[in-house]
Amino acid sequence: MNFYTDNPSLSLHLHHPDMVRVAETAEKGFTEQGTAIPANSEEAIQQYEMILDLLGNISAEVIAPNAADVDLEGPHLVDGRVQYAAGTRKNLDTLVQSGLYGMTLERRFGGLNMPRVVAVMAAEIIARADVGFATIWGLQDCADTIQQFASEELKQKYLPRIQDGATCSMDLTEPDAGSDLQSVRLRATFDEANNCWRLNGVKRFITNGDADIHLVLARSEEGTTDGRGLSYFVFDRADGGMTVRRIENKMGIKGSPTAELVFSNAPAQLVGERRLGLIKYVMSLMNGARLGVGAQSIGLCEAACREADIYAATREQFGHPIGDFIQVQDILRAMHARTLAARTLMYETARYVDLSAASKPASRVADMLTPLVKLMASEYANRCAYDCIQIHGGSGFMKEYACERLYRDARILTIYEGTSQLQVVAALKGIVSGGYLKIVADYDAKASTLTLTPELAKCLAALRKGVERYNAMYDNAATEGTSAPRFEHHARRLTEQVALIIMGYLLLFDSVRDNAYTDACCWITEQL
Amino acid sequence: MPELKIVVLAKQVPDTHNVGGDAMNPDGTVNRAALPTVFNPEDLKALEMALQVKDRMPGSHITVVTMGPQRASQIIKDSCARGADDGFVLSDARFAGSDTLATSYALSQAIRQLGKVDLVFCGRQAIDGDTAQVGPQVAEKLEIPQVTYAEELCNVDGNSIVLNRRLADGVEQVRCTLPALVTVTASAPDCRYPHAHRLLRLAKEEVKFLNADDVNPDLERLGLKGSPTKVKKIDNIVLSHKESCQVDATPEALSQLMATLSKEHIIS
Numbered sequence: 001m002n003f004y005t006d007n008p009s010l011s012l013h014l015h016h017p018d019m020v021r022v023a024e025t026a027e028k029g030f031t032e033q034g035t036a037i038p039a040n041s042e043e044a045i046q047q048y049e050m051i052l053d054l055l056g057n058i059s060a061e062v063i064a065p066n067a068a069d070v071d072l073e074g075p076h077l078v079d080g081r082v083q084y085a086a087g088t089r090k091n092l093d094t095l096v097q098s099g100l101y102g103m104t105l106e107r108r109f110g111g112l113n114m115p116r117v118v119a120v121m122a123a124e125i126i127a128r129a130d131v132g133f134a135t136i137w138g139l140q141d142c143a144d145t146i147q148q149f150a151s152e153e154l155k156q157k158y159l160p161r162i163q164d165g166a167t168c169s170m171d172l173t174e175p176d177a178g179s180d181l182q183s184v185r186l187r188a189t190f191d192e193a194n195n196c197w198r199l200n201g202v203k204r205f206i207t208n209g210d211a212d213i214h215l216v217l218a219r220s221e222e223g224t225t226d227g228r229g230l231s232y233f234v235f236d237r238a239d240g241g242m243t244v245r246r247i248e249n250k251m252g253i254k255g256s257p258t259a260e261l262v263f264s265n266a267p268a269q270l271v272g273e274r275r276l277g278l279i280k281y282v283m284s285l286m287n288g289a290r291l292g293v294g295a296q297s298i299g300l301c302e303a304a305c306r307e308a309d310i311y312a313a314t315r316e317q318f319g320h321p322i323g324d325f326i327q328v329q330d331i332l333r334a335m336h337a338r339t340l341a342a343r344t345l346m347y348e349t350a351r352y353v354d355l356s357a358a359s360k361p362a363s364r365v366a367d368m369l370t371p372l373v374k375l376m377a378s379e380y381a382n383r384c385a386y387d388c389i390q391i392h393g394g395s396g397f398m399k400e401y402a403c404e405r406l407y408r409d410a411r412i413l414t415i416y417e418g419t420s421q422l423q424v425v426a427a428l429k430g431i432v433s434g435g436y437l438k439i440v441a442d443y444d445a446k447a448s449t450l451t452l453t454p455e456l457a458k459c460l461a462a463l464r465k466g467v468e469r470y471n472a473m474y475d476n477a478a479t480e481g482t483s484a485p486r487f488e489h490h491a492r493r494l495t496e497q498v499a500l501i502i503m504g505y506l507l508l509f510d511s512v513r514d515n516a517y518t519d520a521c522c523w524i525t526e527q528l
Numbered sequence: 529m530p531e532l533k534i535v536v537l538a539k540q541v542p543d544t545h546n547v548g549g550d551a552m553n554p555d556g557t558v559n560r561a562a563l564p565t566v567f568n569p570e571d572l573k574a575l576e577m578a579l580q581v582k583d584r585m586p587g588s589h590i591t592v593v594t595m596g597p598q599r600a601s602q603i604i605k606d607s608c609a610r611g612a613d614d615g616f617v618l619s620d621a622r623f624a625g626s627d628t629l630a631t632s633y634a635l636s637q638a639i640r641q642l643g644k645v646d647l648v649f650c651g652r653q654a655i656d657g658d659t660a661q662v663g664p665q666v667a668e669k670l671e672i673p674q675v676t677y678a679e680e681l682c683n684v685d686g687n688s689i690v691l692n693r694r695l696a697d698g699v700e701q702v703r704c705t706l707p708a709l710v711t712v713t714a715s716a717p718d719c720r721y722p723h724a725h726r727l728l729r730l731a732k733e734e735v736k737f738l739n740a741d742d743v744n745p746d747l748e749r750l751g752l753k754g755s756p757t758k759v760k761k762i763d764n765i766v767l768s769h770k771e772s773c774q775v776d777a778t779p780e781a782l783s784q785l786m787a788t789l790s791k792e793h794i795i796s
Binding site: 035036046047050051054057058094097098099100103112 | 722724
């Protein structure tokens with residue numbers, strides 16, 4: 001079993017034509033030399049495939065079989081420390097022993113120098129096996145923040161530990177600062193005698209809260225009350241000063257320990273510059289995390305589709321497998337279409353994130369697409385989990401079937417790392433500026449040059465009508481100006497409409513490369 | 529800490545879990561082109577046991593030896609990605625058609641070329657032949673003691689190895705002096721996964737091939753010439769779900785089932 005090789009749609013995205021440029025950017029024009037370093041894009045993509053093949057194997061053979069037990073056992077709090085469930089420990093050990101931790105880090109820190117596309121695909125594959133575990137795996141993105149913004153001294157101190165299995169957490173939320181992170185109160189004061197910062201206060205709902213390496217958002221500027229008084233710190237658990245007060249009893253992703261942390265004079269170092277904690281570093285990390293939740297969501301969609309397919313093919317009623325019945329087929333068709341649509345949007349976004357390193361315009365597109373990925377993928381994951389139970393009927397309501405766990409695990413996806421409502425707020429800028437329409441216009445120009453089957457030509461016509469409808473919706477929403485409450489009332493519908501249009505174009509391009517995606521393209525354009 | 533020289537014998541075999549309808553040619557021979565290949569599962573477990581010896585005695589050196597066509601080089605790369613130090617493929621048309629006698633002769637000659645070897649690990653048997661003969665025959669030809677059906681490595685030092693053997697009626701612990709050959713059974717621990725960094729490094733490396741001349745053999749003992757076993761015919765038997773039957777959980781029904789299986793020579 002292998003969760004990479006058994007899913008041809010992953011290979012489609014890994015071999016997307018733009019991956020040549022992604023590999024060139026990741027390898028900085030192939031200037032580095034060495035036995036394990038690719039000499040050209042072809043070799044680089046072969047390497048990506050080898051890594052995903054290994055990860056797909058471990059996900060199918062180790063992580064997925066552990067998922068049910070991990071969900072049941074969950075983590076334990078022992079003497080103020082979190083102990084993972086036995087299966088979680090085994091997952092972590094296997095991935096570390098296989099050298100897969102730190103896959104996006106530079107080689108000089110023991111990393112594999114994989115681009116974001118590969119990291120996102122790895123997260124999706126792991127999430128298909130166990131979404132709860134994917135949260136722990138995904139938090140190694142914290143190391144990217146250190147790599148991007150911290151001093152060389154901090155990089156040398158922390159980054160080589162990642163490949164040895166040092167786990168990470170991103171400590172942002174507090175009892176009174178959830179979506180509104182500007183209200184963070186945990187204090188950071190400079191200790192001149194010891195030349196370090198001291199952290200005091202409480203963090204709440206911290207995923208993987210007893211990690212080895214913590215990135216902590218704290219108020220370093222006394223007397224300030226907004227985001228400009230916040231800085232970002234790295235805290236090493238081994239230095240002491242932090243205890244876990246409790247771990248939450250959650251509805252889903254139960255293997256992932258969600259903790260309340262008390263910092264008492266905990267020593268920490270500043271990451272980057274003071275006052276840029278929220279407005280620069282957390283925003284950067286958050287964009288990565290939102291793509292990460294997209295990956296978790298699509299992994300869950302994939303798992304739900306497969307559970308539903310198997311049940312529909314094997315469960316017989318009225319003398320037929322229930323998959324023979326048209327209403328069941330309609331549900332399955334929608335599940336697959338949503339999964340493929342969210343996936344194509346996610347990898348398009350990930351490619352733009354990778355290309356951002358060398359291109360400002362690419363960075364702008366990545367910033368615009370990221371909230372759409374988080375919004376659509378997480379909402380679709382919930383819908384797919386719901387539909388998976390519907391296919392299973394009464395059995396799906398019982399704990400014996402995996403779909404019950406998927407349903408619980410899916411629920412957090414539209415909430416953490418920014419609720420769906422906050423994604424709409426983030427998307428507003430691209431709606432008002434016309435940025436999304438510019439992306440769509442570029443896609444349409446490209447579509448005009450393609451030779452399309454009659455079915456796909458119909459899809460393109462539907463997409464163009466969808467754009468007309470979007471413009472009409474926009475005009476109606478903006479009659480009192482784009483700052484008026486009326487506009488925000490319409491914001492969700494506008495965001496979803498533009499997301500559907502973008503996913504539709506991307507599926508059209510996928511369908512030109514492989515006709516197997518045409519049905520998903522048709523389904524999405526039917527929703528416009 | 530002493531360092532051991534270890535050889536692992538491994539075989540690339542058809543994946544018998546994925547046998548399709550075209551697995552056999554009309555003339556009764558195996559259609560190898562239609563069968564995906566895998567690392568023989570018990571050989572992977574043998575590699576893991578060798579790696580566990582190396583974990584305990586870190587300077588030890590593991591060489592993986594396989595006999596087969598060009599594509600068997602994948603076995604060597606896979607082994608090295610999992611932690612073996614090196615390996616080679618014995619590949620030569622003169623080895624073709626070898627039965628267990630000729631195979632064990634070729635392998636033992638290859639091992640002799642490596643000089644002093646402390647431990648040889650191999651799987652109990654391969655899933656394509658199920659003979660369980662090659663390991664013991666190699667030990668005989670090398671004139672070293674053998675421990676078969678090993679399930680767990682208990683201890684090892686420069687002079688001896690202690691192993692648990694999985695037998696039909698329980699577990700037996702044995703100590704064996706070195707050099708020795710160990711055959712590893714299916715209940716032994718699974719092999720660790722390849723290491724990502726090693727995988728990438730090995731991708732560009734060439735695998736070493738040896739031919740018959742390299743192992744200094746008596747040519748009469750190789751391949752078909754050295755193989756007294758003649759396979760008359762192989763049948764492809766696909767068991768279908770339709771042949772299943774429900775058995776009541778009563779002593780009488782179970783006795784009846786045993787009698788039927790015995791009568792049809794399914795069990796002896």
